[in-house]
Amino acid sequence: MKASRSLLWLLFGLIVLTLTSCQQDQAAEKTTVSFAFAGDAAEFDAYTKLILTFENQHPNIDIQMRHAPSRQDFQQKLVTMLDAGSPPDVVLLNYRRIARFVADGDLHPVGSHAAELDIEREAFFPIALDAFTYQDELWCVPQNISSLVVYFNQDLFDLAGVAYPAAGWDWDDFLQAAIDLTDEPKRYGAGVEPNLYRLAPFVWQANGAVYDENLDLLPPIEPNIRAMSRFTALQTVYQVVPDQTAAAAQSVEERFLAGHIGMLFDSRRLTPTLRQAADFRWDVAPLPQGERVASVLHSDGYCLGRSPSAATLEFIRFATSETGQRLMAETGRTVPSLQSVAHSTPFLDSTQPPAASHIWLDGVEHLERVPHHPDWIQWEKEVSAELSQLFYGNITLEMFLETLEN
Secondary structure: OHHHHHHHHHHHHHHHHHHHHHHHHHHHHOEEEEEEEEOOHHHHHHHHHHHHHHHHHOOOEEEEEEEEOOHHHHHHHHHHHHHOOOOOOEEEEEHHHHHHHHHOOOOEOOHHHOOOOOOOHHHEOHHHHHHOEEOOEEOEEEOEOEEOEEEEEHHHHHHHOOOOOOOOOEHHHHHHHHHHHOEOOOEEEEEOOOOHHHHHHHHHHOOOOOEOOOOOEOOOOHHHHHHHHHHHHHHHOOOOOOOHHHHHHOOHHHHHHOOOEEEEEEOHHHHHHHHHHOOOOEEEEOOOEOOOOOEEEEOEEEEEOOOOOHHHHHHHHHHOOHHHHHHHHHHOOOOEOEHHHHOOHHHHOOOOOOOOOHHHHHOHHHEEOOOOOOOHHHHHHHHHHHHHHHHOOOOOHHHHHHHHHO
16 A cells, blocks of 8 residues: 555656646747837727737747837837847837838848738738838838827717718818817817827828928928918917917816817827727717818838747737737727728727728828938927927917928
8 A cells, every 4th residue: 555655646746747847848938029019008908908819829929018108108118128239029110210210220121021921912001011111121010000080079069069070071160160169268179289290181181291302391382381370270369279288287188088178189099098988979080171181191010129030920920910900900999901901890890989980991092191211200309399389379480480491
């Protein structure tokens, strides 16, 4: 009996050692892929869902999230990682930023891995691939193809007796709705961030130019002056948007979420936040038209921070596949860059807000983008700072144009 028990304990010990050894081998074989991105709490939840689904299907790959809640914090964090010589394996970047990272040697082109990534160019919206093609190289796989739209609070429209925005509405229709919705200081008709990227579609709508052949921004041509005058008059003439003091106290996004703004200009990124936090009915409408129809491209892509491993490529392949893009579409975060997913139920589902998600697809043919240039973001930042001064009435249009010339 004692001999039999000893033998059993010996066998048990061998089994435990074998299992432990297998677990250690599996842990040793597990590959880590770092993924850097920015986003608020709702956006973080969306990417977490994507990552957990991927890890469940790929148990030997661990996705390490390097997340920052704001775009500004993210850029600082990313620069710190790059300066320290520890770039993320995958980084989610807006197309406006890739030229600088390419110039600094901080990105690895994805085009050379098209076969491993299953990139079928005809499956994507053409402008999405164009946005990430620079110096004849595809640098990132586009994740989304959003545009600027008008989010509107249906409850406030009903309260003020204002008709919802209709297809084909123009700037005058928008302005009148904003005036009718405004009940300052507790309610504003509209909210917009006074920066170049928000102004850009209205410049194009006026048949103007955001930049000329020399890459000078907002050249002083009549259509540009007309667009800037319309844009800034929202605050300086009609007071249908928060003034500088109110804007400093609370962002337009926070005011909209609190139910104190009737209409807000933003991209698709706001959708998951509204689904979680808004306690009012809301939907989206196209931008009000000017002399022609135009909007501005908002597109992020999965970029390689260094020469990739097989695990890194597998994560990007999954994230940009129909399965991965459907997951993100279900969270509300993206307008899928894959045409098949963009036209499918996960994105167009009208049972949850916004009911009019088709607005983003209707406007694809009217999208325009800014150029690739290593200094574009810095230029945009500098012009936006002066534009903000113009928007809040601190400088005149003549003074603003003079600063651009200098």
